[in-house]
Amino acid sequence: MKRETITLxxxxxxxxxxxxxxxxxxxxxxxxAFDDKGEIVKGGIAAETRQTFRNIERVLEKAGATLADALKVNIILTHAEDFDAFNIAYRELFPKxxxxxxxxxxxxxxxxxxxVDVIAGVSS
Incomplete structure (x- = not known):
């Protein structure tokens, strides 16, 4: 199998x-949650969650996949109290x-x- 490096x-x-x-x-x-200027977006955990997954989507697209192809997601939160608000935003990304x-x-x-890091599979 071929190993391919993906860099944005x-x-x-x-x-x-x-x-x-x-x-x-x-x-x-x-x-x-870096924006186009290289700064963390403002607006709390929901805004950071959405921006982080937009960044992940960009990488996946370049590799030939979409967020729907995600198999495993690893989340690191810095504040336990953000867990519920994070899950609300996360459910928007993965409703089914x-x-x-x-x-x-x-x-x-x-x-x-x-x-957030992700492992995804490319649909054949």
Missing amino acids: DNAEGLPLSDAVRFGDIIFVSGMV SPPARISMVAGLTIDARLE
Whole structure:
């Protein structure tokens, strides 16, 4: 199988790819709610959730998939009290047959309320 690196705009110069596609599986790196200016969107956890998944969608599209192809989602929240509001926004993204998921609370290396990584499969 062929390994393909997917990169949109790694402005930070960090040693990572936005995603790696291996065959029909796509591994999306942890994403946060950066807007087009490279700043975390304002508006709380719901706004950050929506922007984070928009960023994930961009990566998946470049790799040949959509958010509907998500198989597993890993969520890191920085505040446990954001869990309910996060789930409301998350349900909008996955109204039917949501992917497998893990959610945890931990600190992040940047000032964001959540980070999300995804594993997706490319539909044949």
